[in-house]
Amino acid sequence: MVNRLRRTLILAAPAALALRPFASVAQSPLRIEITQGVVQPMPFAAPVFVADTPMAADLAQRITQVVIDDLTGTGLFREIPSSAHIGRITNFDAPVQFSDWKAIGAQALVTGAVGVTGDRARVRFRLWDVFAQTGLGEGLRFQGPASSWRRLGHKVADQIYMRLTGEGGYFDSKVAYVAESGPKASRQKRIAVMDYDGANAVAVTDGSALVVTPRLSIKARRILYTSYEQGAPKIFIMNVDGGGRRVLDKTAAMSFAPHFSADGSRVVYSVSEGTGSDLYVTGTDSGAPARLTRTASIDTAPSFSPDGSRICFESDRSGNQQIYVMPAGGGEPKRISFGEGRYATPVWSPRGDMIAFTKIVGGRFHIGVMRVDGSGEQLLTASYIDEGPTWAPNGRVLMFFRESPGESGGPRIHSVDITGRNLREVPTAGFASDPSWSGLLE
Amino acid sequence: MKEKMRGGILSGGLLAAALALAGCAGEPISVPTSPDAGYNGLGGAGGAGGLGLDGVSGGALGGGTLPGTSISDRVFFTVDQSTLSAEAIGTLNQQIGWLTQNQGQITIEGHADERGTRDYNFQLGSARASAVRNYMVSQGIPDSRISIITFGRERPVATCAEESCFARNRRAVTVVARPGA
DSSP states (O other), X not given: OXXXXXXXXXXXXXGGOOXXXXXSOOSSOOOOOEETTEEOOEEEEOOOOEESSGGGHHHHHHHHHHHHHHHHHTTSEEEOOGGGOOOOOOOTTSOOOHHHHHHTTOSEEEEEEEEEETTEEEEEEEEEETTTTEESSOBEEEEEEGGGHHHHHHHHHHHHHHHHHSSOOOSSOEEEEEEEESOGGGOEEEEEEEETTXXXXXXXXXXXXXXXEEEEOTTSOEEEEEEOTTSSOEXXXXXTTSOSOEESOTTOSSEEEEEEOTTSSEEEEXXXXXXXXXXXXXXXXXXXXXXXXXXXXXXXXXXXXXXXXXXXXXXXXXXXXXXXXEETTOOOOEEOOOSSSEEEEEEXXXXXXXXXXXXXXXXXXXXXXXXXXXXXXXXXXXXXXXXEEEEOTTSSEEEEEEEOOSTTOOEEEEEEETTSOOOEEOOOSSEEEEEEEOOOOO | OOOOOOSSSOOHHHHHHHHHHHOOTTOOOOOOOOOOOOOOTTXXXXXXXXXXXXXXXXXXXXXXXXXXXXXXXEEEOOTTOOOOOHHHHHHHHHHHHHHHHSOSOEEEEEEOOSSSOHHXXXXXXXXXXXXXXXXXXXXXXXXXXXXXXXXXXXXXXXXXXXXXXXXXXSEEEEEEOOTTO
């Protein structure tokens, strides 16, 4: 499905962008106010995008709502609802009456227009600094299949987020996860893929075999996962539509916990070897598996640094689970976690600056982050089970799963800022676990 | 009054610093512990596809038995451990006695409770199954008769959020292939 989108959706490629320069780049644009340690969300208005063509009104409404939901979902922005608006935007190219938007307290204003031609949609937008009465960056235009209207909205929101925060966006992205159903003692699990906000969820495997821990490639084209399809757990690789499925390492009796390198060319994973497990790396499409560790301990949950030069993983070689970093080609691991409790599932930020992890201490599970040298540890969440963090494309947000206890309990995917703010549940049809976030789509 | 805009577009570093100032780290999210949901039956089959046994209580912690016997089909482990207790060895000695009298392949399924991470618990289950296999081999059962498989924490037999349930899930189950299977 994603592949089909890729072929037909002309989005961020420079040629597809119609740059509409404004008179000047804003001199004194917006910033997000911080008061007493609490981020005050920046108020913005996004009046319904103008319909450029007669049939576009409904699509314009829906795309506008995606933009609003993306921005408010970050916790950094607060929408001033249309019921409070004084001004109306009826012509995308007419001058903006800034006083109308200033009067309702909007600091940022998003204007847009949507046109539909056949089965293709086009969205144009501008971002305005209301108080400075200037445009923030240039106007942009995206186009693609009308059926991909949510992606068009995400593209617009990513641009707005980027201009207002200085950070990369993360809305136009995919998440692979495990969709769970049935009783706890015999749970049925399927690999599924959804948009970052839970929309467009599609099951990729049929539920006939127990499957866990899907890992989506950065470009959202391929999925690594562990399946009981052949009896014992083995790592499989498949295309995001389920095609091309095969066992990754045919020599390992039991393999699990895979991760792609950022460029998708390598996979690091663990192989069960009796009482312990060791780490291996292999080419995604060719090449023999190479052993990276050889211990009697449990070495598992490896993940690459974004430049591919290092691997972080967990090992109980010191007595209990701790996080280690080693060269990607093997070598002496260096322990980086030293706090109380057990540290697990380390994953390297796409920015390279932090490692997120699961921590078990005092009978509770936490999601936390630390710098790659182990300093600056910060726990972001706590519950009965909070596990398996995965990074947003911009390295500022994490998804993980939170599992409620007991017979009727089960997991749900949540997201949280790396500051511990803005904890949210990602809506899924049923229980959902093991999220894996792609990079920004192209 | 004309309100002046302040500063420039917040740089990544500034945003990071600003958000770090917010610093609401570790805000506890309360999830109440559910009341004891009770035992979910007696455990029954270990869960390997097509190899399961009908569950008959085989001890204080429940579980099935080897075919046509009262010998427990499973041994239990303490938290985060894969070493065999004296009680486990006693059970395995009975199993080994039966295995020497009966032909056929067996699969040792290793399981873990839900108080460890998924990846780690896969290997913990494997280590438990390996410990049973290694003991059986040391007592003369041919290695070639024994397969091991880990289910990690994926197939609990007891689902309450209490130690009474966790203890039943930290197990290695000896599954005998049905004749003709």
